[in-house]
Amino acid sequence: MAIFSKTCEYGIRAVFFIAHKTANGNRIGIKEIANGISSPEPFLAKILQDLSRKGIIQSFKGPHGGFYLDESSLSRPLSDIVEAVDGDSLFKDCGLGLKACSEINPCPLHNQFKEIRNNIYKMLNSTTIGAFNNELLTGIFSLKK
Amino acid sequence: MAIFSKTCEYGIRAVFFIAHKTANGNRIGIKEIANGISSPEPFLAKILQDLSRKGIIQSFKGPHGGFYLDESSLSRPLSDIVEAVDGDSLFKDCGLGLKACSEINPCPLHNQFKEIRNNIYKMLNSTTIGAFNNELLTGIFSLKK
DNA sequence: AGATAAAAAGGTATTAATATCATTTTAAAT
DNA sequence: ATTTAAAATGATATTAATACCTTTTTATCT
Numbered sequence: 001m002a003i004f005s006k007t008c009e010y011g012i013r014a015v016f017f018i019a020h021k022t023a024n025g026n027r028i029g030i031k032e033i034a035n036g037i038s039s040p041e042p043f044l045a046k047i048l049q050d051l052s053r054k055g056i057i058q059s060f061k062g063p064h065g066g067f068y069l070d071e072s073s074l075s076r077p078l079s080d081i082v083e084a085v086d087g088d089s090l091f092k093d094c095g096l097g098l099k100a101c102s103e104i105n106p107c108p109l110h111n112q113f114k115e116i117r118n119n120i121y122k123m124l125n126s127t128t129i130g131a132f133n134n135e136l137l138t139g140i141f142s143l144k145k
Numbered sequence: 146m147a148i149f150s151k152t153c154e155y156g157i158r159a160v161f162f163i164a165h166k167t168a169n170g171n172r173i174g175i176k177e178i179a180n181g182i183s184s185p186e187p188f189l190a191k192i193l194q195d196l197s198r199k200g201i202i203q204s205f206k207g208p209h210g211g212f213y214l215d216e217s218s219l220s221r222p223l224s225d226i227v228e229a230v231d232g233d234s235l236f237k238d239c240g241l242g243l244k245a246c247s248e249i250n251p252c253p254l255h256n257q258f259k260e261i262r263n264n265i266y267k268m269l270n271s272t273t274i275g276a277f278n279n280e281l282l283t284g285i286f287s288l289k290k
Numbered sequence: 291a292g293a294t295a296a297a298a299a300g301g302t303a304t305t306a307a308t309a310t311c312a313t314t315t316t317a318a319a320t
Numbered sequence: 321a322t323t324t325a326a327a328a329t330g331a332t333a334t335t336a337a338t339a340c341c342t343t344t345t346t347a348t349c350t
Contacts, residue, residue: 001150004146013243029296048297061345061347062296062346062347065296066297089146097147097158098290101287108161108281109268116261116268119261140251142245143252151308175327187309194329209326
């Protein structure tokens with residue numbers, strides 16, 4: 001198993017891509033995004049539609065329309081994308097799948113998972129959507145394949 | 146998304162349960178295990194059958210048969226269960242799902258995920274199957290619901 | 291106003307994960 | 321030998337995730 005669902009993987013990669021391609025105020029179409037991050041276009045369309053409805057990204061219909069990010073979206077943490085797509089179970093739920101697991105009724109791995117969940121959340125919450133625009137521009141980082 | 150698949154969650158809980166219930170040399174049947182960890186019995190049967198085939202747990206057919214753990218199984222790390230069930234993608238694959246992601250062609254979150262993967266692996270690899278027998282016996286830890 | 295280009299919406303298809311059921315094999319007890 | 325209790329196997333069912341397709345809405349341009 002991967003950490004994120006495919007939906008979430010595509011979502012994060014797409015948002016990074018949009019951030020980097022629209023830093024200049026432009027918009028970008030679904031075709032170019034799907035191609036830029038190696039994702040199935042119709043599936044990605046659904047994902048972006050959902051992220052747009054939830055306010056994580058912005059979109060504009062019609063000719064010269066497309067997806068883009070406003071200032072406040074650029075400074076959102078990645079955890080917002082993950083939460084919008086996969087929910088907060090990665091940050092909150094018991095690692096062994098126990099609904100009743102808690103501080104007073106812990107599973108054997110309760111404390112270990114608490115730390116891991118915190119690590120993941122801290123990382124995702126302290127990294128913003130726009131954090132890698134420079135590196136993406138210079139080609140240091142890849143979002144394809 | 147959860148960290149592990151349902152299959153893996155049931156598997157780990159079941160193995161903990163078997164370890165604790167058969168520490169005295171007994172065997173334990175699928176019914177009692179399924180009940181003890183709140184899992185669907187036929188599904189769990191499949192999982193344990195697979196773990197048995199892979200040598201993670203031991204089983205014995207016929208009357209007074211059941212599942213149990215030998216000494217060496219008790220000292221295996223949890224990472225062995227996870228690898229047997231979910232494979233090693235949790236420890237190895239790119240967090241953003243990129244096949245080509247590597248040190249020389251990193252995704253934007255490459256280093257961040259490397260650390261998280263290492264945390265998870267270290268935890269699972271340094272915790273043994275038999276580590277919680279005492280706490281399970283005294284009821285400090287729960288495997289149910 | 292009409293044509294066009296884009297995302298949004300809604301519905302369908304495929305695949306993988308999860309769950310269940312029926313039959314077979316194995317070993318013990320009588 | 322027969323019965324019985326257990327896991328192993330094989331087949332099927334259900335559900336959720338992933339992927340795709342068609343139509344509709346919105347905005348721009350001529």
